[in-house]
Amino acid sequence: MNDAQIETEIQAKGLTAPRITPADLEANIVSEHYFTAGDGVVGVLAVADAQGKQLGDKVQLRAAEIPDELDLLTFCVLILRNGFTVTGESACASPENFDAEMGRKIARANAINKMWPLMGYALKNRLAGPTDEQVGRFLTWPVPADVYPDGTPGQPGRTGTNLMSAPQAKAMLQYVLGG
Template sequence: MGQFTKKPVTIEAVRVTAADWNGDSFDGSPFSEAPEWVRVAMAQDVLVPVTQDTDYAVWDVRTNHGVTRAEPGDWIIRQVDGELYPCKPDVFAATYAPASREPDSRGEPALSLAETQAVVETKTAPRVTEASIKAKIADVEYFRVRHLTICLITLHTGFFVTGESAPAAPENYDQQVGERYAYENAFRKLWPLEGYLLRELLAQREAEARGQDTAVQAA
Protein backbone atom coordinates (compact mmCIF):
# COMPACT_ATOMS: atom_id res chain seq x y z
CA MET A 1 0.00 0.00 0.00
CA GLY A 2 1.44 3.36 -1.02
CA GLN A 3 1.36 6.72 0.67
CA PHE A 4 -1.23 9.32 -0.24
CA THR A 5 -1.55 13.06 0.34
CA LYS A 6 -5.01 14.40 1.05
CA LYS A 7 -6.09 16.83 -1.64
CA PRO A 8 -6.45 20.35 -0.23
CA VAL A 9 -10.02 21.60 0.06
CA THR A 10 -10.63 25.32 0.45
CA ILE A 11 -13.31 26.10 3.02
CA GLU A 12 -14.76 29.25 4.57
CA ALA A 13 -14.75 29.68 8.34
CA VAL A 14 -15.52 32.19 11.09
CA ARG A 15 -14.44 32.04 14.70
CA VAL A 16 -16.84 32.29 17.62
CA THR A 17 -15.99 35.11 20.04
CA ALA A 18 -17.44 36.12 23.39
CA ALA A 19 -18.33 39.63 22.21
CA ASP A 20 -21.79 40.97 22.89
CA TRP A 21 -24.06 41.45 19.91
CA ASN A 22 -26.73 44.12 19.98
CA GLY A 23 -29.11 42.11 17.79
CA ASP A 24 -29.52 44.85 15.21
CA SER A 25 -26.26 44.70 13.30
CA PHE A 26 -23.00 42.85 13.18
CA ASP A 27 -21.14 45.62 15.00
CA GLY A 28 -19.54 43.74 17.88
CA SER A 29 -20.47 40.46 16.21
CA PRO A 30 -19.97 37.20 18.10
CA PHE A 31 -17.99 36.01 15.09
CA SER A 32 -14.57 36.94 13.80
CA GLU A 33 -16.26 37.91 10.53
CA ALA A 34 -19.82 38.34 9.31
CA PRO A 35 -19.98 37.06 5.73
CA GLU A 36 -23.29 36.64 3.96
CA TRP A 37 -23.42 32.89 4.58
CA VAL A 38 -23.40 33.54 8.34
CA ARG A 39 -26.37 35.90 8.02
CA VAL A 40 -28.24 33.36 5.91
CA ALA A 41 -27.49 30.56 8.39
CA MET A 42 -28.85 32.64 11.26
CA ALA A 43 -31.97 33.58 9.31
CA GLN A 44 -32.58 29.90 8.50
CA ASP A 45 -31.96 28.81 12.13
CA VAL A 46 -28.91 26.80 11.11
CA LEU A 47 -26.94 28.92 13.58
CA VAL A 48 -28.97 29.31 16.76
CA PRO A 49 -27.77 31.07 19.93
CA VAL A 50 -28.01 28.90 23.01
CA THR A 51 -28.63 31.86 25.32
CA GLN A 52 -31.21 34.49 24.45
CA ASP A 53 -29.60 37.38 26.31
CA THR A 54 -27.07 39.89 25.00
CA ASP A 55 -24.14 37.48 25.21
CA TYR A 56 -24.33 35.29 22.10
CA ALA A 57 -21.19 33.33 22.93
CA VAL A 58 -22.48 29.76 22.56
CA TRP A 59 -24.19 28.51 19.43
CA ASP A 60 -25.96 25.39 18.24
CA VAL A 61 -25.05 24.41 14.69
CA ARG A 62 -27.63 22.32 12.86
CA THR A 63 -25.81 19.84 10.61
CA ASN A 64 -26.97 16.93 8.46
CA HIS A 65 -25.96 14.65 11.33
CA GLY A 66 -27.68 16.51 14.13
CA VAL A 67 -27.05 19.54 16.33
CA THR A 68 -23.53 20.28 17.56
CA ARG A 69 -22.36 23.08 19.81
CA ALA A 70 -19.84 25.84 19.12
CA GLU A 71 -18.25 27.72 22.02
CA PRO A 72 -15.96 30.78 22.18
CA GLY A 73 -12.71 30.02 20.37
CA ASP A 74 -14.27 27.36 18.16
CA TRP A 75 -14.44 27.75 14.41
CA ILE A 76 -17.61 27.35 12.37
CA ILE A 77 -16.69 25.86 9.00
CA ARG A 78 -18.72 26.09 5.82
CA GLN A 79 -17.92 23.10 3.64
CA VAL A 80 -17.90 23.10 -0.16
CA ASP A 81 -21.43 21.61 -0.15
CA GLY A 82 -22.68 24.44 2.06
CA GLU A 83 -23.05 22.43 5.27
CA LEU A 84 -21.85 24.10 8.48
CA TYR A 85 -20.14 22.39 11.39
CA PRO A 86 -18.04 23.53 14.39
CA CYS A 87 -14.37 22.71 14.83
CA LYS A 88 -12.16 22.98 17.91
CA PRO A 89 -9.28 25.48 17.57
CA ASP A 90 -6.49 22.92 17.97
CA VAL A 91 -7.99 20.67 15.30
CA PHE A 92 -8.55 23.67 13.04
CA ALA A 93 -4.94 24.86 13.43
CA ALA A 94 -3.60 21.37 12.66
CA THR A 95 -5.85 20.88 9.63
CA TYR A 96 -6.18 24.22 7.85
CA ALA A 97 -3.89 27.00 6.64
CA PRO A 98 -4.78 30.35 5.05
CA ALA A 99 -5.76 29.74 1.42
CA SER A 100 -4.24 33.01 0.23
CA ARG A 101 -2.27 36.02 1.37
CA GLU A 102 -2.35 39.68 0.64
CA PRO A 103 -0.18 40.80 -2.30
CA ASP A 104 3.42 41.55 -1.34
CA SER A 105 3.08 39.65 1.93
CA ARG A 106 5.91 38.25 4.03
CA GLY A 107 6.59 34.99 5.82
CA GLU A 108 6.34 31.29 5.02
CA PRO A 109 3.97 30.23 2.20
CA ALA A 110 0.47 29.25 3.29
CA LEU A 111 0.72 25.78 1.71
CA SER A 112 3.33 23.11 2.27
CA LEU A 113 5.22 21.75 -0.73
CA ALA A 114 3.13 18.55 -0.63
CA GLU A 115 -0.12 20.55 -0.52
CA THR A 116 1.06 22.73 -3.38
CA GLN A 117 1.91 19.72 -5.50
CA ALA A 118 -1.50 18.20 -4.76
CA VAL A 119 -3.20 21.39 -5.97
CA VAL A 120 -1.08 21.46 -9.12
CA GLU A 121 -2.04 17.84 -9.88
CA THR A 122 -5.70 18.91 -10.12
CA LYS A 123 -4.95 21.37 -12.95
CA THR A 124 -6.01 20.23 -16.42
CA ALA A 125 -4.51 22.93 -18.68
CA PRO A 126 -1.18 22.23 -20.45
CA ARG A 127 1.72 22.55 -18.03
CA VAL A 128 5.33 21.59 -17.55
CA THR A 129 5.79 18.53 -15.37
CA GLU A 130 8.77 16.75 -13.85
CA ALA A 131 8.05 13.77 -16.08
CA SER A 132 7.93 15.89 -19.23
CA ILE A 133 11.34 17.38 -18.41
CA LYS A 134 12.91 14.02 -17.56
CA ALA A 135 11.70 12.65 -20.90
CA LYS A 136 13.97 15.19 -22.62
CA ILE A 137 17.12 14.29 -20.67
CA ALA A 138 19.67 12.29 -22.64
CA ASP A 139 22.49 12.03 -20.09
CA VAL A 140 23.49 13.03 -16.54
CA GLU A 141 27.14 13.28 -15.47
CA TYR A 142 28.84 14.24 -12.19
CA PHE A 143 32.25 15.79 -11.54
CA ARG A 144 34.03 16.42 -8.26
CA VAL A 145 36.44 19.24 -7.44
CA ARG A 146 37.52 18.65 -3.81
CA HIS A 147 34.16 18.90 -1.93
CA LEU A 148 32.37 20.64 -4.81
CA THR A 149 30.00 18.45 -6.86
CA ILE A 150 29.02 19.51 -10.37
CA CYS A 151 26.11 17.94 -12.24
CA LEU A 152 25.88 18.18 -16.04
CA ILE A 153 22.46 17.43 -17.55
CA THR A 154 22.42 17.04 -21.33
CA LEU A 155 19.13 17.10 -23.25
CA HIS A 156 18.37 15.17 -26.41
CA THR A 157 18.76 18.42 -28.36
CA GLY A 158 22.37 18.74 -27.19
CA PHE A 159 21.58 21.67 -24.87
CA PHE A 160 22.97 21.28 -21.36
CA VAL A 161 22.71 22.87 -17.92
CA THR A 162 24.91 22.54 -14.86
CA GLY A 163 24.21 22.47 -11.15
CA GLU A 164 26.55 22.72 -8.19
CA SER A 165 26.58 21.68 -4.56
CA ALA A 166 29.13 22.08 -1.79
CA PRO A 167 28.88 21.96 2.02
CA ALA A 168 30.16 24.95 3.95
CA ALA A 169 32.37 22.62 6.00
CA PRO A 170 34.36 20.13 3.88
CA GLU A 171 34.00 17.55 6.68
CA ASN A 172 30.27 17.34 5.87
CA TYR A 173 30.90 16.25 2.29
CA ASP A 174 28.97 13.18 1.18
CA GLN A 175 29.20 12.03 -2.43
CA GLN A 176 25.60 10.86 -2.79
CA VAL A 177 24.19 13.92 -1.03
CA GLY A 178 26.33 16.19 -3.17
CA GLU A 179 25.12 14.50 -6.36
CA ARG A 180 21.48 14.81 -5.34
CA TYR A 181 21.73 18.51 -4.49
CA ALA A 182 23.75 19.25 -7.62
CA TYR A 183 21.20 17.39 -9.74
CA GLU A 184 18.29 19.31 -8.17
CA ASN A 185 20.15 22.57 -8.74
CA ALA A 186 20.61 21.76 -12.42
CA PHE A 187 17.11 20.34 -12.87
CA ARG A 188 15.48 23.53 -11.49
CA LYS A 189 17.15 25.52 -14.27
CA LEU A 190 15.19 23.52 -16.85
CA TRP A 191 11.75 24.52 -15.51
CA PRO A 192 11.74 28.13 -16.78
CA LEU A 193 13.21 27.02 -20.12
CA GLU A 194 10.49 24.42 -20.61
CA GLY A 195 7.91 26.94 -19.41
CA TYR A 196 9.06 29.37 -22.07
CA LEU A 197 8.79 26.71 -24.79
CA LEU A 198 5.29 25.71 -23.67
CA ARG A 199 4.15 29.33 -23.48
CA GLU A 200 5.50 29.93 -27.00
CA LEU A 201 3.62 26.89 -28.30
CA LEU A 202 0.38 27.93 -26.60
CA ALA A 203 0.73 31.48 -27.94
CA GLN A 204 1.19 30.09 -31.46
CA ARG A 205 -1.94 27.96 -31.10
CA GLU A 206 -3.93 30.93 -29.77
CA ALA A 207 -2.78 33.08 -32.70
CA GLU A 208 -3.77 30.35 -35.17
CA ALA A 209 -7.19 30.02 -33.50
CA ARG A 210 -7.74 33.79 -33.73
CA GLY A 211 -6.74 33.69 -37.40
CA GLN A 212 -9.21 30.90 -38.07
CA ASP A 213 -11.97 32.83 -36.29
CA THR A 214 -11.15 35.92 -38.37
CA ALA A 215 -11.23 33.89 -41.58
CA VAL A 216 -14.63 32.41 -40.70
CA GLN A 217 -16.07 35.84 -39.92
CA ALA A 218 -14.69 37.27 -43.19
CA ALA A 219 -16.29 34.43 -45.12
Template sequence: MSKDEAAIEAEIAEKGLTAPRLTPGHIDAVIEDEIYWNPAGTSLTICVLILKNGFTVTGESAAASNENFDPQIGMKIARQNAREKIWALEGYLLRQRLFEGGV
Protein backbone atom coordinates (compact mmCIF):
# COMPACT_ATOMS: atom_id res chain seq x y z
CA MET A 1 0.00 0.00 0.00
CA SER A 2 1.39 3.38 -0.96
CA LYS A 3 1.57 6.37 1.38
CA ASP A 4 -1.27 7.99 -0.57
CA GLU A 5 -3.42 4.87 -0.24
CA ALA A 6 -2.69 4.67 3.48
CA ALA A 7 -3.69 8.33 3.94
CA ILE A 8 -6.94 7.77 2.04
CA GLU A 9 -7.68 4.61 4.06
CA ALA A 10 -7.11 6.56 7.29
CA GLU A 11 -9.44 9.34 6.14
CA ILE A 12 -12.15 6.82 5.20
CA ALA A 13 -11.86 5.17 8.62
CA GLU A 14 -11.88 8.53 10.40
CA LYS A 15 -15.08 9.50 8.61
CA GLY A 16 -16.71 6.17 9.43
CA LEU A 17 -17.48 5.28 5.82
CA THR A 18 -18.47 1.62 5.99
CA ALA A 19 -20.45 0.87 2.83
CA PRO A 20 -19.08 -1.88 0.56
CA ARG A 21 -15.98 -0.64 -1.21
CA LEU A 22 -12.63 -1.68 -2.56
CA THR A 23 -9.49 -1.51 -0.46
CA PRO A 24 -5.81 -1.65 -1.38
CA GLY A 25 -5.68 -5.00 0.43
CA HIS A 26 -8.44 -6.36 -1.77
CA ILE A 27 -6.65 -5.21 -4.90
CA ASP A 28 -3.44 -6.91 -3.76
CA ALA A 29 -5.33 -10.06 -2.79
CA VAL A 30 -6.65 -10.66 -6.32
CA ILE A 31 -3.11 -10.76 -7.75
CA GLU A 32 -1.90 -14.34 -8.16
CA ASP A 33 1.40 -13.83 -9.98
CA GLU A 34 3.49 -11.28 -11.86
CA ILE A 35 5.78 -11.52 -14.85
CA TYR A 36 8.21 -8.87 -16.12
CA TRP A 37 9.73 -8.42 -19.52
CA ASN A 38 12.43 -6.02 -20.66
CA PRO A 39 13.08 -6.25 -24.41
CA ALA A 40 16.82 -6.33 -24.99
CA GLY A 41 18.38 -2.99 -25.82
CA THR A 42 15.42 -0.94 -24.60
CA SER A 43 14.41 0.85 -21.43
CA LEU A 44 10.90 -0.60 -21.76
CA THR A 45 9.62 -2.72 -18.89
CA ILE A 46 6.34 -4.59 -19.14
CA CYS A 47 4.61 -6.05 -16.12
CA VAL A 48 1.89 -8.69 -16.49
CA LEU A 49 -0.21 -9.23 -13.39
CA ILE A 50 -2.10 -12.51 -13.43
CA LEU A 51 -5.25 -12.31 -11.34
CA LYS A 52 -6.68 -15.20 -9.35
CA ASN A 53 -9.43 -15.75 -11.95
CA GLY A 54 -6.82 -16.02 -14.73
CA PHE A 55 -7.41 -12.55 -16.21
CA THR A 56 -4.30 -10.48 -16.92
CA VAL A 57 -3.54 -6.78 -16.77
CA THR A 58 -0.41 -5.08 -18.05
CA GLY A 59 1.57 -2.02 -17.12
CA GLU A 60 4.52 -0.42 -18.82
CA SER A 61 7.34 1.96 -18.05
CA ALA A 62 10.23 3.32 -20.05
CA ALA A 63 13.02 5.77 -19.38
CA ALA A 64 13.29 8.67 -21.81
CA SER A 65 17.08 8.23 -21.74
CA ASN A 66 18.51 4.73 -21.80
CA GLU A 67 21.27 6.04 -19.53
CA ASN A 68 18.68 6.57 -16.78
CA PHE A 69 17.20 3.08 -17.08
CA ASP A 70 17.20 1.10 -13.86
CA PRO A 71 15.53 -2.33 -14.00
CA GLN A 72 14.19 -2.22 -10.43
CA ILE A 73 12.64 1.22 -10.90
CA GLY A 74 11.19 0.12 -14.23
CA MET A 75 9.61 -2.93 -12.62
CA LYS A 76 8.19 -0.87 -9.76
CA ILE A 77 6.58 1.69 -12.08
CA ALA A 78 5.29 -0.93 -14.54
CA ARG A 79 3.72 -2.88 -11.65
CA GLN A 80 2.09 0.27 -10.25
CA ASN A 81 0.63 1.01 -13.68
CA ALA A 82 -0.71 -2.54 -14.03
CA ARG A 83 -2.11 -2.59 -10.48
CA GLU A 84 -3.92 0.69 -11.09
CA LYS A 85 -5.98 -1.00 -13.83
CA ILE A 86 -7.31 -3.56 -11.35
CA TRP A 87 -9.20 -0.84 -9.47
CA ALA A 88 -11.47 -0.14 -12.45
CA LEU A 89 -12.12 -3.83 -13.08
CA GLU A 90 -12.86 -4.64 -9.45
CA GLY A 91 -14.89 -1.44 -9.09
CA TYR A 92 -17.11 -2.49 -11.96
CA LEU A 93 -17.50 -5.98 -10.47
CA LEU A 94 -18.46 -4.59 -7.04
CA ARG A 95 -20.93 -2.15 -8.57
CA GLN A 96 -22.53 -4.97 -10.57
CA ARG A 97 -22.83 -7.10 -7.43
CA LEU A 98 -24.44 -4.16 -5.58
CA PHE A 99 -26.82 -3.63 -8.49
CA GLU A 100 -27.80 -7.30 -8.41
CA GLY A 101 -28.21 -7.21 -4.63
CA GLY A 102 -25.46 -9.74 -4.05
CA VAL A 103 -23.38 -7.70 -1.59
Protein backbone atom coordinates (compact mmCIF):
# COMPACT_ATOMS: atom_id res chain seq x y z
CA MET A 1 0.00 0.00 0.00
CA ASN A 2 1.48 3.39 -0.93
CA ASP A 3 1.11 6.74 0.85
CA ALA A 4 -1.75 7.91 -1.39
CA GLN A 5 -3.75 4.72 -0.73
CA ILE A 6 -3.15 5.00 3.01
CA GLU A 7 -4.24 8.66 2.95
CA THR A 8 -7.46 7.73 1.11
CA GLU A 9 -8.23 5.05 3.70
CA ILE A 10 -7.55 7.45 6.60
CA GLN A 11 -9.93 10.01 5.10
CA ALA A 12 -12.58 7.35 4.41
CA LYS A 13 -12.46 6.37 8.09
CA GLY A 14 -12.92 9.99 9.15
CA LEU A 15 -9.72 10.13 11.18
CA THR A 16 -9.51 13.89 11.58
CA ALA A 17 -7.11 14.43 14.50
CA PRO A 18 -3.95 16.38 13.72
CA ARG A 19 -1.55 14.27 11.69
CA ILE A 20 1.08 14.46 8.99
CA THR A 21 -0.15 13.89 5.43
CA PRO A 22 1.72 13.26 2.18
CA ALA A 23 0.74 16.81 1.20
CA ASP A 24 2.40 18.12 4.39
CA LEU A 25 5.61 16.33 3.44
CA GLU A 26 5.58 17.78 -0.07
CA ALA A 27 4.79 21.27 1.22
CA ASN A 28 7.81 21.07 3.53
CA ILE A 29 10.27 20.45 0.68
CA VAL A 30 11.95 23.62 -0.59
CA SER A 31 14.22 21.95 -3.15
CA GLU A 32 15.51 18.57 -4.20
CA HIS A 33 18.87 17.61 -5.66
CA TYR A 34 20.06 14.43 -7.35
CA PHE A 35 23.49 13.07 -8.13
CA THR A 36 25.36 9.80 -8.34
CA ALA A 37 28.35 8.87 -6.23
CA GLY A 38 30.36 9.16 -9.45
CA ASP A 39 29.10 12.73 -9.90
CA GLY A 40 30.23 13.47 -6.34
CA VAL A 41 33.74 12.15 -6.92
CA VAL A 42 34.05 14.06 -10.19
CA GLY A 43 32.89 17.23 -8.41
CA VAL A 44 35.40 16.81 -5.59
CA LEU A 45 38.19 16.25 -8.10
CA ALA A 46 37.15 19.31 -10.12
CA VAL A 47 37.03 21.58 -7.06
CA ALA A 48 40.37 20.31 -5.79
CA ASP A 49 41.91 20.77 -9.23
CA ALA A 50 40.49 24.28 -9.56
CA GLN A 51 41.87 25.20 -6.15
CA GLY A 52 45.20 23.50 -6.79
CA LYS A 53 44.75 21.25 -3.76
CA GLN A 54 45.89 17.71 -3.13
CA LEU A 55 43.19 15.39 -1.82
CA GLY A 56 45.43 13.10 0.18
CA ASP A 57 46.51 9.51 -0.23
CA LYS A 58 43.03 8.00 -0.05
CA VAL A 59 41.65 10.00 -2.98
CA GLN A 60 44.40 10.09 -5.55
CA LEU A 61 42.07 9.29 -8.44
CA ARG A 62 41.91 10.88 -11.81
CA ALA A 63 38.61 11.06 -13.66
CA ALA A 64 39.59 8.07 -15.80
CA GLU A 65 40.11 5.94 -12.67
CA ILE A 66 36.69 6.51 -11.07
CA PRO A 67 35.00 3.11 -10.62
CA ASP A 68 31.94 2.67 -12.84
CA GLU A 69 30.03 1.25 -9.86
CA LEU A 70 29.85 4.74 -8.35
CA ASP A 71 27.50 5.72 -11.19
CA LEU A 72 25.02 3.07 -9.98
CA LEU A 73 24.48 4.77 -6.60
CA THR A 74 21.98 7.65 -6.78
CA PHE A 75 21.44 10.18 -4.02
CA CYS A 76 18.52 12.52 -3.41
CA VAL A 77 18.95 15.46 -1.04
CA LEU A 78 15.78 17.22 0.05
CA ILE A 79 16.13 20.65 1.61
CA LEU A 80 13.26 21.29 4.01
CA ARG A 81 11.57 24.57 4.91
CA ASN A 82 13.62 24.98 8.08
CA GLY A 83 16.91 24.33 6.23
CA PHE A 84 17.32 20.75 7.46
CA THR A 85 18.42 18.23 4.84
CA VAL A 86 17.15 14.69 4.37
CA THR A 87 18.84 12.17 2.09
CA GLY A 88 17.73 9.07 0.27
CA GLU A 89 19.69 6.69 -1.87
CA SER A 90 19.19 4.02 -4.48
CA ALA A 91 21.78 1.43 -5.45
CA CYS A 92 21.50 -0.66 -8.58
CA ALA A 93 23.08 -4.13 -8.37
CA SER A 94 23.14 -4.88 -12.12
CA PRO A 95 24.59 -2.17 -14.35
CA GLU A 96 22.32 -3.41 -17.17
CA ASN A 97 19.27 -2.46 -15.09
CA PHE A 98 20.43 1.05 -14.20
CA ASP A 99 17.93 3.72 -15.14
CA ALA A 100 18.74 7.25 -13.95
CA GLU A 101 15.08 8.30 -13.67
CA MET A 102 14.16 5.18 -11.69
CA GLY A 103 17.17 5.69 -9.43
CA ARG A 104 16.05 9.25 -8.68
CA LYS A 105 12.47 8.10 -7.94
CA ILE A 106 13.65 5.42 -5.52
CA ALA A 107 16.17 7.74 -3.84
CA ARG A 108 13.45 10.39 -3.40
CA ALA A 109 11.00 7.85 -1.96
CA ASN A 110 13.67 6.77 0.54
CA ALA A 111 14.26 10.41 1.53
CA ILE A 112 10.52 10.97 1.95
CA ASN A 113 10.35 7.90 4.21
CA LYS A 114 12.89 9.58 6.50
CA MET A 115 10.70 12.68 6.74
CA TRP A 116 7.72 10.91 8.32
CA PRO A 117 9.28 10.39 11.77
CA LEU A 118 10.89 13.85 11.75
CA MET A 119 7.65 15.63 10.98
CA GLY A 120 5.72 13.34 13.33
CA TYR A 121 8.07 14.31 16.14
CA ALA A 122 7.61 18.02 15.34
CA LEU A 123 3.81 17.61 15.31
CA LYS A 124 3.87 15.79 18.65
CA ASN A 125 5.91 18.65 20.12
CA ARG A 126 3.36 21.19 18.88
CA LEU A 127 0.49 19.11 20.24
CA ALA A 128 2.19 18.77 23.62
CA GLY A 129 2.15 22.55 23.87
CA PRO A 130 4.52 24.87 25.60
CA THR A 131 6.28 23.59 28.68
CA ASP A 132 6.28 25.38 32.00
CA GLU A 133 9.94 26.18 31.31
CA GLN A 134 9.03 27.88 28.02
CA VAL A 135 6.25 29.87 29.71
CA GLY A 136 8.66 30.90 32.44
CA ARG A 137 11.24 31.99 29.87
CA PHE A 138 8.59 34.04 28.06
CA LEU A 139 7.43 35.72 31.25
CA THR A 140 11.00 36.55 32.30
CA TRP A 141 12.21 37.74 28.88
CA PRO A 142 14.25 40.96 29.16
CA VAL A 143 11.92 43.61 27.78
CA PRO A 144 13.67 46.11 25.47
CA ALA A 145 13.63 49.68 26.78
CA ASP A 146 11.53 50.88 23.83
CA VAL A 147 8.73 48.36 24.48
CA TYR A 148 5.95 49.29 26.88
CA PRO A 149 4.16 46.01 27.69
CA ASP A 150 1.81 47.63 30.18
CA GLY A 151 1.71 51.18 28.86
CA THR A 152 4.45 52.54 31.12
CA PRO A 153 7.80 53.75 29.84
CA GLY A 154 10.46 51.10 29.41
CA GLN A 155 12.76 50.43 32.30
CA PRO A 156 16.29 49.05 31.95
CA GLY A 157 16.54 45.55 33.35
CA ARG A 158 12.80 44.95 33.30
CA THR A 159 11.64 41.42 32.50
CA GLY A 160 8.32 39.93 31.51
CA THR A 161 4.96 41.59 31.57
CA ASN A 162 2.17 42.10 34.07
CA LEU A 163 -0.42 41.92 31.29
CA MET A 164 -1.03 38.18 31.64
CA SER A 165 -0.78 35.34 34.08
CA ALA A 166 1.25 32.18 33.48
CA PRO A 167 -1.85 30.24 32.30
CA GLN A 168 -2.70 33.06 29.89
CA ALA A 169 0.89 33.15 28.61
CA LYS A 170 0.76 29.38 28.13
CA ALA A 171 -2.47 29.69 26.12
CA MET A 172 -0.91 32.42 23.97
CA LEU A 173 2.22 30.33 23.33
CA GLN A 174 0.03 27.32 22.50
CA TYR A 175 -1.70 29.46 19.88
CA VAL A 176 1.60 30.80 18.50
CA LEU A 177 3.00 27.27 18.23
CA GLY A 178 -0.06 26.17 16.26
CA GLY A 179 -1.27 23.61 18.77
